């Protein structure tokens with residue numbers, strides 16, 4: 429039977445710094461710094477255990493265009509492990525580790541094939557199956573052209589796999605590099621599309637399978653949930669895809685309902701119970717706690733509660749670190765009632781929901797000569813959050 433199996437991962441961002449954490453004890457800082465490597469190593473373990481034909485890495489192997497020597501050496505070690513087990517690796521470089529970066533070049537073993545800057549076809553063969561793989565590496569950081577136009581499926585071969593580091597059009601919050609639409613990918617008649625760039629895991633279509641595997645290790649508050657890679661089988665029976673998690677540390681937002689809590693001790697007990705529950709997952713966690721409906725919020729500062737919880741962090745194989753505690757205030761007003769009450773509120777909510785207004789309101793800050801350098805670009809989601817907060821403030825003022 430004609431069949432092939434492989435692992436698809438992307439956005440390793442090896443040696444990436446972790447951001448947004450304060451007061452982290454040393455042992456956790458070390459584990460975080462090691463986490464991208466550990467996750468990648470676990471992916472290679474799987475490749476060996478599953479005896480796959482090859483692995484595909486769809487860009488952003490290294491976090492920085494200077495590709496630290498440390499990261500390259502660690503990467504090479506993993507490639508050598510694959511080499512020892514006769515597993516090939518097809519890799520492309522993305523916007524983070526583009527070819528024009530300045531780095532000390534380190535050679536990889538001959539089982540590794542890195543695609544050049546032009547879309548190129550490369551053939552893999554096992555006993556009775558021929559697979560064509562198509563891909564390109566970023567020549568420089570900002571590839572704005574529609575590289576998808578250069579992918580041309582060959583006439584022969586049993587299976588065809590497109591590898592592309594780029595942005596699905598319309599996906600917000602990501603640099604719009606090498607843009608494409610799902611229709612464009614589908615029209616190429618590949619059997620599988622191995623995508624990279626967007627760090628949130630997503631299956632775009634089933635027929636054919638088009639997958640963003642997400643990055644392999646969360647590195648900040650917004651990269652939550654399990655992270656890992658996909659095991660893919662292509663055969664005459666069809667295509668099979670299976671996600672497996674490998675990230676040793678998971679970032680998670682946890683919502684705790686504290687409606688019936690009246691004392692600090694009760695609150696602490698409730699929170700600790702929840703933390704114990706999370707512990708059952710058996711992996712290390714960075715938690716962001718959101719406490720909802722807390723009546724005694726005014727008596728207990730979230731910061732104080734956070735400090736107490738952080739003091740309890742123990743050095744264990746599977747640690748839990750509470751990174752933040754936030755109270756979610758009860759909204760005393762109900763939107764629908766207000767909208768029915770008067771045209772004024774209707775207009776107010778419409779204005780608050782228009783993201784262009786958020787942008788306009790932020791313009792002064794973002795154009796400020798000193799401030800703008802320190803301000804990250806906001807995603808639509810963040811703009812929405814800001815809009816909701818301002819809405820709440822406004823209504824409270826008016827009420």
Ligand SMILES: [Mn+2]
Pocket residue numbers: 439441488522524625626627
């Ligand atoms: Mn990336």
